[in-house]
Amino acid sequence: MTIRSALAIAALLLTGSPAIAANLSVDIGTKQTFTTEQLLARPDATTIHVPNDAAFHRTMTYRAVPLRALLDAAHLPDKSDVQITGTDGFVTHLPARLMAESKAPHAQAWLAIEPSDAPWPRDIGPFYVVWTNAAASNIKSEQWPYKVDSIRTATPPAVRWPQIAVGSDVPATSPIRRGQALFATQCMACHKMNGAGDASMGPDLNLPHNPTEYFQPWVLKQFIRDPRSIRAWPDMKMHGFDRNAMSERDIDDVIAYLTYMAKHKK
Numbered sequence: 001m002t003i004r005s006a007l008a009i010a011a012l013l014l015t016g017s018p019a020i021a022a023n024l025s026v027d028i029g030t031k032q033t034f035t036t037e038q039l040l041a042r043p044d045a046t047t048i049h050v051p052n053d054a055a056f057h058r059t060m061t062y063r064a065v066p067l068r069a070l071l072d073a074a075h076l077p078d079k080s081d082v083q084i085t086g087t088d089g090f091v092t093h094l095p096a097r098l099m100a101e102s103k104a105p106h107a108q109a110w111l112a113i114e115p116s117d118a119p120w121p122r123d124i125g126p127f128y129v130v131w132t133n134a135a136a137s138n139i140k141s142e143q144w145p146y147k148v149d150s151i152r153t154a155t156p157p158a159v160r161w162p163q164i165a166v167g168s169d170v171p172a173t174s175p176i177r178r179g180q181a182l183f184a185t186q187c188m189a190c191h192k193m194n195g196a197g198d199a200s201m202g203p204d205l206n207l208p209h210n211p212t213e214y215f216q217p218w219v220l221k222q223f224i225r226d227p228r229s230i231r232a233w234p235d236m237k238m239h240g241f242d243r244n245a246m247s248e249r250d251i252d253d254v255i256a257y258l259t260y261m262a263k264h265k266k
Helices: 005-012 036-040 095-099 174-186 217-225 248-261
Strands: 024-027 031-035 044-048 062-065 081-087 091-094 108-113 126-133 148-154
Touching: 031 036, 031 217, 036 108, 044 108, 044 126, 044 148, 062 126, 081 095, 091 174, 126 148, 174 248
Parallel strands: 024 148
Antiparallel strands: 024 031, 044 062, 062 108, 081 091, 081 148, 108 126
16 A cells, blocks of 8 residues: 555545545646646546556546646656646656657556546545556556646756765666665655655655664664554554555665665755
8 A cells, every 4th residue: 555545545535525626737838727627628538447546456447638648748858857746745756758658558647537526436636647557667656646736847856956866976776776766756755855855744864864773674664664563653644665566675775775865964
């Protein structure tokens, strides 16, 4: 179970409660605002079926529009990101190249739209980024943002915030460098690093202290996997990453990155 799907369960609303028509802000050079009705009325809106949906863990059916078309992704700046923000403070970055893919075998990104008269089973609307053929592009669990209220182009995290980047002396094949990429995708959606990041759900993971400085290695690994098995409190938001979200290697590499960054506070 991902952090966000666990939060959605905690915020579960009664099925059948009316969804509220909403606005989506999109800024890819020119700022636009789309209503639920406008998005559903687009000629490219269609019904899609999403196997193993990240939030619901089963096949889901949505009315959706292709993000590639909505964002005119083919013309996004090279090596740029698309920053997607949720009303709950969750912020994720998706490489623009993922949006630009137009056909199989690549994953296809869609903006699922919650109809006002047919609310989804959980409070994750009104807009939710979903993927078809997600495994083909190695889409990670935190790359399915929901409660979306704004989308804009952005500079990739390691370029925008040099303080999260590992040194040039770290080999390209190092677990530390792979851990940095995983941290940016899976962890910076909720956390900051060295004061860098847009998310506000969780604490900074290097300042004032890095978790490798107060957790034994086995405890930190278990905490990432299943935090409540180590420590729990009433307002706890982190619910960990199952093996579908992060493999053993993924967690090991993130810890390698955290260990490195503990010696590089900026």
